[in-house]
Amino acid sequence: MILGRVIGRAVSSRKDERLLGTKLLLIEEVDPRGVGSGDLAIVADHLGAGAGDIVLVTAGRAARFKFTTREQPLDALVVGIVDTIRLEGERTFHKDEGFLPARRSARRHTRPPARSRR
Amino acid sequence: MLLARVTGLVVATPKAEELEGLRFALLQPLGADLEPRGKTAVGIDTVGAAEGQLVFTVAAGPARAARGMGGRPVDLAVVGIVDEISREAS
Numbered sequence: 001m002i003l004g005r006v007i008g009r010a011v012s013s014r015k016d017e018r019l020l021g022t023k024l025l026l027i028e029e030v031d032p033r034g035v036g037s038g039d040l041a042i043v044a045d046h047l048g049a050g051a052g053d054i055v056l057v058t059a060g061r062a063a064r065f066k067f068t069t070r071e072q073p074l075d076a077l078v079v080g081i082v083d084t085i086r087l088e089g090e091r092t093f094h095k096d097e098g099f100l101p102a103r104r105s106a107r108r109h110t111r112p113p114a115r116s117r118r
Numbered sequence: 119m120l121l122a123r124v125t126g127l128v129v130a131t132p133k134a135e136e137l138e139g140l141r142f143a144l145l146q147p148l149g150a151d152l153e154p155r156g157k158t159a160v161g162i163d164t165v166g167a168a169e170g171q172l173v174f175t176v177a178a179g180p181a182r183a184a185r186g187m188g189g190r191p192v193d194l195a196v197v198g199i200v201d202e203i204s205r206e207a208s
Binding site: 001002003029031032037046047048055056058059060061062063065077079080081082083084085086087088089092 | 132142159181190
């Protein structure tokens with residue numbers, strides 16, 4: 001699985017009929033400190049993730065194993081909405097506070113966009 | 119399979135019901151010099167690995183062959199803790 005930040009939604013009115021009713025999110029992959037990789041993915045979501053949320057995304061055939069998506073042509077699925085991340089003994093993310101600045105390293109640090117559900 | 123170090127963990131309360139009760143480990147893959155190489159990924163820990171431990175992981179379809187992973191939306195699983203690594207000089 002990868003960690004991703006929800007940066008928007010993809011709306012499609014003409015699509016495979018098995019995808020009708022499935023919410024598609026735009027996700028940017030992030031590392032455990034919240035730094036974006038620049039890689040973008042469109043992923044299906046049944047958990048109700050919204051803009052700014054950090055999510056766990058399962059890729060490949062495993063994405064179709066979730067019962068509700070089994071018959072759908074999907075290769076990426078939100079399987080969790082992240083509450084906290086702990087990296088090397090340090091908490092780097094909390095859902096109410098966003099990513100926390102690294103204590104030791106001077107790595108680039110980005111905050112998630114303001115929580116707004118559209 | 120890849121060699122990785124467990125660098126942390128992720129907690130996600132809202133999750134796919136098939137993932138209830140599982141542990142999400144942050145995994146930093148290691149290169150030939152046993153130094154970090156490539157992006158950190160999140161895998162299901164099926165062996166009780168602790169932070170800092172060296173483990174091996176199985177990815178993609180075969181990850182669901184790991185203990186208890188059948189029928190779950192899992193694409194990366196920790197299947198062993200490495201006690202020791204030895205190298206043959208060539």
